[in-house]
Amino acid sequence: MVSRARKPKMFLFDSLFPSRPAASLSVSQGETLPPRMNLEERMTFRRDLLFDIIAHTLEHNGIPAECYRLRVSRTDKRGHCFAVMVDLSNEFQNSAFSTPHVLGEIGRGIADNAKASGFLEVVGVYWRVCDQSGLGLSVAAPAHRASVDSRIYASDLAPLSPT
Numbered sequence: 001m002v003s004r005a006r007k008p009k010m011f012l013f014d015s016l017f018p019s020r021p022a023a024s025l026s027v028s029q030g031e032t033l034p035p036r037m038n039l040e041e042r043m044t045f046r047r048d049l050l051f052d053i054i055a056h057t058l059e060h061n062g063i064p065a066e067c068y069r070l071r072v073s074r075t076d077k078r079g080h081c082f083a084v085m086v087d088l089s090n091e092f093q094n095s096a097f098s099t100p101h102v103l104g105e106i107g108r109g110i111a112d113n114a115k116a117s118g119f120l121e122v123v124g125v126y127w128r129v130c131d132q133s134g135l136g137l138s139v140a141a142p143a144h145r146a147s148v149d150s151r152i153y154a155s156d157l158a159p160l161s162p163t
Contacts, residue, residue, distance in 0.1 A: 043079035081121045
C-alpha cells in the first residue's frame with residue numbers, strides 16, 4: 001500500500017480568499033451605512049416620485065396646477081405599477097388641451113417619464129372633467145411623504161429597468 005503524504009496548507013491562498021466575507025470596502029473604518037428603507041417606505045417614496053413626475057409633465061405641457069387633481073392607484077403588490085386618474089376643472093373643456101389626441105399624448109408623456117425614472121410603470125392615464133367650476137385643486141404631495149434623508153433606497157428585488 002502506498003501512503004500519500006499530506007500536502008502543506010497554502011496560507012497564501014487563505015489570505016487571498018478568506019472563508020468569511022470581508023467588510024464592505026466602500027465604508028471606511030468606524031462609519032456605518034444609513035439604514036435601508038423598508039417596503040412601506042419604498043412604496044411611499046415611489047408614489048411621491050410619481051406625483052412629482054405627473055405634476056412636472058402637466059406643468060411642462062401648459063396645464064396649471066390649479067386646474068387638476070391627481071389620484072394614483074397601485075396595480076401591483078409592491079407598488080411599482082400605477083394607474084393615474086386626472087380630474088380636470090370644467091373650464092378646461094374649452095381649452096386647446098381638451099382634445100382626446102392631446103390628452104393621449106400627455107398621458108404617454110407621463111408614462112414615458114415614469115418609466116425613465118427606472119422605478120415606476122404607468123399602465124394607464126385616465127382623464128375626467130369635473131362639473132364643479134374652479135376646483136381650486138392643488139397637486140400637493142400626500143401628508144405621509146417618506147422621510148428619505150437618512151435612509152437608503154435599496155431592495156432585494158431590482159427596480160424596473162428603463163428600456
